[in-house]
Amino acid sequence: MKIFIAQQNYHIGNFEYNTNKIIEAIETAKAAGGELILFSEMSVCGYPARDFVEFNDFIDQCNTAIEKIKAHADTIGVLIGSPSRNTEHKGKSLFNAAYFLYEKEVKAEIHKTLLPTYDVFDEYRYFEPAFEWKVVPFKGKKLAVTICEDIWNLGDNPLYRICPMDELMLQQPDIMLNLSASPFDYTHDEDRKAVIKSNVLKYKIPLFYCNAVGSQTEIVFDGASLVFDKDANLCKALPMFEEALVEVDLNDNGTINAPIVEPASRVPDKELTPETLEEELNIAQIYQALLFGIRDYFQKMGFKKAILGSSGGIDSAVTLALACDALGAENVRAILMPSPYSTDHSVDDAVQLSRNLNNPYDIVRISDVYDSFLKTLNPIFGDLPFSLAEENIQSRSRGNLLMAIANKFGYILLNTSNKSELSTGYGTLYGDMAGGLGVLGDCYKLQVYALARYINRNGEIIPNNIIEKAPSAELRPGQKDSDSLPDYSILDKLLYQYIEKRRGPAEIKAQGFDAALVDRTLKMVNNNEYKRNQFCPIIRVSPKAFGVGRRMPIVGKYLS
Numbered sequence: 001m002k003i004f005i006a007q008q009n010y011h012i013g014n015f016e017y018n019t020n021k022i023i024e025a026i027e028t029a030k031a032a033g034g035e036l037i038l039f040s041e042m043s044v045c046g047y048p049a050r051d052f053v054e055f056n057d058f059i060d061q062c063n064t065a066i067e068k069i070k071a072h073a074d075t076i077g078v079l080i081g082s083p084s085r086n087t088e089h090k091g092k093s094l095f096n097a098a099y100f101l102y103e104k105e106v107k108a109e110i111h112k113t114l115l116p117t118y119d120v121f122d123e124y125r126y127f128e129p130a131f132e133w134k135v136v137p138f139k140g141k142k143l144a145v146t147i148c149e150d151i152w153n154l155g156d157n158p159l160y161r162i163c164p165m166d167e168l169m170l171q172q173p174d175i176m177l178n179l180s181a182s183p184f185d186y187t188h189d190e191d192r193k194a195v196i197k198s199n200v201l202k203y204k205i206p207l208f209y210c211n212a213v214g215s216q217t218e219i220v221f222d223g224a225s226l227v228f229d230k231d232a233n234l235c236k237a238l239p240m241f242e243e244a245l246v247e248v249d250l251n252d253n254g255t256i257n258a259p260i261v262e263p264a265s266r267v268p269d270k271e272l273t274p275e276t277l278e279e280e281l282n283i284a285q286i287y288q289a290l291l292f293g294i295r296d297y298f299q300k301m302g303f304k305k306a307i308l309g310s311s312g313g314i315d316s317a318v319t320l321a322l323a324c325d326a327l328g329a330e331n332v333r334a335i336l337m338p339s340p341y342s343t344d345h346s347v348d349d350a351v352q353l354s355r356n357l358n359n360p361y362d363i364v365r366i367s368d369v370y371d372s373f374l375k376t377l378n379p380i381f382g383d384l385p386f387s388l389a390e391e392n393i394q395s396r397s398r399g400n401l402l403m404a405i406a407n408k409f410g411y412i413l414l415n416t417s418n419k420s421e422l423s424t425g426y427g428t429l430y431g432d433m434a435g436g437l438g439v440l441g442d443c444y445k446l447q448v449y450a451l452a453r454y455i456n457r458n459g460e461i462i463p464n465n466i467i468e469k470a471p472s473a474e475l476r477p478g479q480k481d482s483d484s485l486p487d488y489s490i491l492d493k494l495l496y497q498y499i500e501k502r503r504g505p506a507e508i509k510a511q512g513f514d515a516a517l518v519d520r521t522l523k524m525v526n527n528n529e530y531k532r533n534q535f536c537p538i539i540r541v542s543p544k545a546f547g548v549g550r551r552m553p554i555v556g557k558y559l560s
Helices: 015-031 050-054 056-070 164-169 188-203 283-301 314-327 344-357 367-381 388-409 419-424 445-455 464-468 488-499 505-510 515-527
Strands: 002-007 036-038 077-085 094-102 105-111 136-138 141-147 175-180 207-211 213-216 219-222 226-228 234-237 244-249 306-309 332-336 361-363 412-415
Touching: 002 015, 002 207, 015 036, 015 056, 015 244, 050 056, 056 077, 056 094, 056 105, 077 105, 077 175, 094 136, 094 141, 105 136, 105 141, 141 164, 164 188, 175 188, 188 207, 188 226, 213 283, 219 283, 234 244, 283 314, 283 412, 283 445, 306 314, 306 388, 314 332, 314 344, 314 412, 314 445, 314 464, 332 344, 332 388, 344 361, 344 464, 367 388, 388 412, 419 445, 419 488, 419 515, 445 464, 445 488, 488 505, 488 515, 505 515
Parallel strands: 002 036, 036 077, 141 175, 175 207, 306 332, 306 412, 332 361
Antiparallel strands: 002 244, 077 094, 094 105, 136 141, 207 226, 213 219, 226 234
């Protein structure tokens, strides 16, 4: 059987765009003699549609799109994903469904059983789990169709007592077909392959896994669709972070006419640990994910140009380089805003960076603005000593100027804050925390440095002085990040244990971290939840990003 996998980038709620893209792939596959084509989860409407699915009109448009696609499923079987109405059974009003189309008819409708409710997912809010499991007969084969479920580790969760593949195996299927929307994170690639492979080893039939690709605000889908033969050999691996339409010839005996990409004996890479946080992360993948996140956000929102504050520091430098790569240097405007405490070398470094990147830049000194604020506030501040208030006035002055320029010329402000800073509250609300999209908000400081080195892999783009100098907000004389924060080589590993690994204070201390440092750091993290609650969307690259995937109480207290 000649099977096609269509790894496509959808736009949530853009039915005409998604439908035309799906039909174009179907027609291409038909012209090549394809017998079956597989699309990703919720391909008709885009994923995750979230509360859009609560609108009747949205579901009506999904059904209209299916009718249009059905007309092209004449000589080829088509598997697409869409919400469907639950009209006959109790429970929620919708299913997360796969539609099997053939001979211009809906031959089968398959419902998702295992509805994720972790991290960025909240499917049980909208969908009812499947209550029956049937293979789909097609051209003498029995197709076992699942929706993202082959990558699950069921564990002991009582919601997942039923494994759909276990039920389908009772009907002796010949092929597993999985429609997926599995997001990228820098720990997920090898784990995902291992889990999918374990399913093939268990059920001993070939598996075709079609994953979504594209960025949907904060969530990046990396594609990387896979095909395994009956012996669990990886025979096809589609590219990451790009669309692809790939043909695979499946033989009747479960083998595949393609060279083996990886042998069945391959051992998954070891688990990420604090000691390997910086060294073993795939920085190239993270870089591509961030590019994808910026580019898709702008394209799908209809934005053309970006603006950011360029300080001569590492975070703004990496953000600027990423934005220029994603959008074109001519579409990214850097604004240098030196204050009375900015060093000449920081301004020089920022200028050199923009010259290296060939992006437009302006120097707007904020000394007069800052002095005006101090003069206005003098009747209230009086003779009180210089403090955080005066530091934050500088940051908020910059935020106001950036937003003013953005409004005037139609730019979108990119935020440059990193995850280490956001974790500990080392940022100013309505100042350097302003922006429409957080580019580095899911990258710890050590990862930002690793990204800078990756950007410079073929020559100096980010001036070496930016990479080598001690990080500083330059809001008071001689200021350094280390005045307020622990060394990043320690801080980032501690934060990783608390945020990504969800280990409590006692567990982290037992790993050998200084007890007082743990208490101080976790207090900073917890006490600054109110700031993060007001932050812009962050491109997600880790297994636990701030935003929709991490829901913490603002007024909670959690310290040992």
